[in-house]
Amino acid sequence: MSSPATKTEKLEGWNRPPVIEPDGEGELMEVAMGPHHPSTHGVFRMDLALDGERVIRLKPVFGYLHRNHEKLGEGHSYLASMPFTDRLDYICSLTNNWAYALAVEKLIGQAVPERAEYLRVILGELTRVQNHASSIGFLIQEMGASGTPLMYAFREREKILDLFEGLTGSRMMCNYMRFGGCRVDASAAWLDAVRKVVAGLPGFVDEFERFLTSNEILMARCQGVGILRPELAVNAGVTGPMLRASGVNYDIRKVDHYSIYDRFKFRVPLGDHWDVYDRYMIRILEMRESIGIVEQALKEIPGGPVMDPKAKIRGLRPKPGEAYGRIEAPKGELGFYLQSDGSPNPYRYRVRPPSLINLTILEDMCLGQNVADVVLIFGSVDIVLGEVDR
Amino acid sequence: MKTVEDIKAAIEAAVPGARVAIVTNPGPSAQHSLRLEPESAVAVAKFLRDDADLALDFLSNVTGVDYLDKEIAEKIQVKRQVTKVVDGVEQTVEETAEETRKRVEPGYLEVVYHLFSVAKKHGPVILRMRTENRTDKVELPSVTPIWRSAEFQEREVFDLFGVVFKGHPDLRRILMWDGFKDHPMRRDYVDPDDYEYEPTAHDKVLARATAHQAEEQTEAAQGGAVL
Numbered sequence: 001m002s003s004p005a006t007k008t009e010k011l012e013g014w015n016r017p018p019v020i021e022p023d024g025e026g027e028l029m030e031v032a033m034g035p036h037h038p039s040t041h042g043v044f045r046m047d048l049a050l051d052g053e054r055v056i057r058l059k060p061v062f063g064y065l066h067r068n069h070e071k072l073g074e075g076h077s078y079l080a081s082m083p084f085t086d087r088l089d090y091i092c093s094l095t096n097n098w099a100y101a102l103a104v105e106k107l108i109g110q111a112v113p114e115r116a117e118y119l120r121v122i123l124g125e126l127t128r129v130q131n132h133a134s135s136i137g138f139l140i141q142e143m144g145a146s147g148t149p150l151m152y153a154f155r156e157r158e159k160i161l162d163l164f165e166g167l168t169g170s171r172m173m174c175n176y177m178r179f180g181g182c183r184v185d186a187s188a189a190w191l192d193a194v195r196k197v198v199a200g201l202p203g204f205v206d207e208f209e210r211f212l213t214s215n216e217i218l219m220a221r222c223q224g225v226g227i228l229r230p231e232l233a234v235n236a237g238v239t240g241p242m243l244r245a246s247g248v249n250y251d252i253r254k255v256d257h258y259s260i261y262d263r264f265k266f267r268v269p270l271g272d273h274w275d276v277y278d279r280y281m282i283r284i285l286e287m288r289e290s291i292g293i294v295e296q297a298l299k300e301i302p303g304g305p306v307m308d309p310k311a312k313i314r315g316l317r318p319k320p321g322e323a324y325g326r327i328e329a330p331k332g333e334l335g336f337y338l339q340s341d342g343s344p345n346p347y348r349y350r351v352r353p354p355s356l357i358n359l360t361i362l363e364d365m366c367l368g369q370n371v372a373d374v375v376l377i378f379g380s381v382d383i384v385l386g387e388v389d390r
Numbered sequence: 391m392k393t394v395e396d397i398k399a400a401i402e403a404a405v406p407g408a409r410v411a412i413v414t415n416p417g418p419s420a421q422h423s424l425r426l427e428p429e430s431a432v433a434v435a436k437f438l439r440d441d442a443d444l445a446l447d448f449l450s451n452v453t454g455v456d457y458l459d460k461e462i463a464e465k466i467q468v469k470r471q472v473t474k475v476v477d478g479v480e481q482t483v484e485e486t487a488e489e490t491r492k493r494v495e496p497g498y499l500e501v502v503y504h505l506f507s508v509a510k511k512h513g514p515v516i517l518r519m520r521t522e523n524r525t526d527k528v529e530l531p532s533v534t535p536i537w538r539s540a541e542f543q544e545r546e547v548f549d550l551f552g553v554v555f556k557g558h559p560d561l562r563r564i565l566m567w568d569g570f571k572d573h574p575m576r577r578d579y580v581d582p583d584d585y586e587y588e589p590t591a592h593d594k595v596l597a598r599a600t601a602h603q604a605e606e607q608t609e610a611a612q613g614g615a616v617l
Binding site for chain 2 (some may be wrong): 015016050062063066068070071106107108109138147232235236237238239250255278298318320321322323324326333335337339340347348352356357359360361389
């Protein structure tokens with residue numbers, strides 16, 4: 001009878017960060033890394049305790065960019081929150097729009113026309129390409145390759161942002177999707193421009209890979225660093241490329257079959273070694289899959305309206321009820337939980353931020369590693385502080 | 391994927407003494423949820439995670455919802471004994487009168503959990519838990535030992551709503567700063583005029599100046615100071 005009890009006791013503690021003992025010589029050094037450290041992509045602080053170079057303790061400190069996005073959402077109408085969602089993860093505003101629109105569509109039971117779904121997929125996958133490219137660029141920058149790889153990524157990102165500007169009028173704060181479709185239709189000229197850019201993207205990924213994938217320094221720094229076990233990754237709610245780099249086959253595009261993703265052929269790349277290098281590699285492979293999806297969507301895109309003509313957007317008053325809608329955003333599962341009491345404003349408006357929840361296991365990955373690797377492991381999580389702090 | 395009724399039956403069969411209520415969602419999304427009693431919540435959570443059929447190994451979303459105290463006005467028919475003089479004789483007569491009574495239904499804080507299964511690729515299963523009220527009995531059991539993903543999200547609910555999670559390994563404010571007093575996501579929260587107000591040395595100087603001005607004014611009223 002005693003053995004099950006001990007088993008459960010072990011189970012209770014297995015998902016906590018390990019305790020690393022200092023080697024007994026000298027004192028621990030406490031370092032506040034941030035909030036203005038160049039590697040933190042914004043204002044974020046890690047309180048470290050170091051034994052020489054080794055990390056003994058790491059406590060992330062959030063909130064420097066907190067503006068209570070959820071309270072703002074509850075004080076505004078459903079439509080008025082749409083531009084605010086752009087400011088969550090400001091690198092990928094279109095997928096934020098999409099997740100919010102999807103949640104509201106679930107709440108009110110609204111269908112979306114075909115052409116709008118295709119446009120959403122094209123924009124969402126382009127967003128994923130530019131997010132992964134720039135996130136790899138930042139990762140390499142943190143490794144010490146100051147600027148150059150990042151500028152290669154930004155050159156490509158700029159082309160995609162030009163496409164966004166051509167369609168939505170804004171490079172980053174797109175505010176494009178609506179409940180029941182998209183705000184404006186894409187012209188044939190714009191679709192041709194997309195075809196042109198997409199035709200160049202595989203070449204860009206090849207070039208990127210030629211410089212980086214077998215680069216000696218990148219391999220030496222990334223391989224075997226920041227290992228995240230799959231069972232801990234699932235338990236800690238890690239999603240997106242981070243989870244798949246730990247070898248867990250979970251892609252919400254495949255699991256939820258939302259939008260029209262079951263019409264496209266694409267593979268879900270999975271990691272084998274669960275380290276920083278795998279996270280880099282997964283992002284490269286996902287870029288290739290995304291380019292494939294955009295190519296298929298561009299071939300199949302039908303004509304027709306981009307808005308459901310019966311959709312009510314202004315003065316929307318959903319019936320009492322609640323809905324949780326989620327999509328596979330470039331950084332992980334982006335979900336919106338909405339609760340309506342029949343009034344024009346949501347009673348509860350909650351954002352499930354992938355960036356914040358992926359940071360839960362930052363301490364576990366960094367403990368016992370060198371302080372220089374903390375920067376790298378943190379970079380491989382791929383966060384945007386606008387979404388972490390909301 | 392099992393329905394909420396099946397999950398309720400499975401929980402009640404597996405965890406003795408667990409009471410589960412189904413909360414129906416009238417909206418088109420039809421995402422119904424299960425309300426748990428805080429006493430048995432950790433045992434139920436462990437069952438949901440470890441059960442082979444459900445295998446809800448992924449806690450995606452934890453959030454709070456605030457429900458204010460509700461004042462309910464009810465009209466009640468009240469029977470009263472009234473002494474009346476009927477036909478010159480004093481009699482006790484029963485009379486019905488309408489009275490409006492007000493009672494306050496205490497509000498509560500609710501925590502909502504969205505569970506998915508990575509192993510079985512189904513979900514969401516939605517759990518809810520309520521605190522007894524919004525002021526002093528705001529404790530709920532923490533599920534962080536079961537699902538690590540609750541760690542930061544429960545800290546956030548504690549920070550913004552003021553729900554105290556018992557058994558959480560590190561319950562501190564996460565988004566607001568440590569000295570902050572209130573819980574900003576509560577529905578009756580009033581934000582201060584100036585977030586950045588701090589008492590400074592100027593305050594003392596200003597207070598002295600006001601006192602000094604008052605002195606001068608009284609002197610002026612008494613005919614002016616004699617130099």
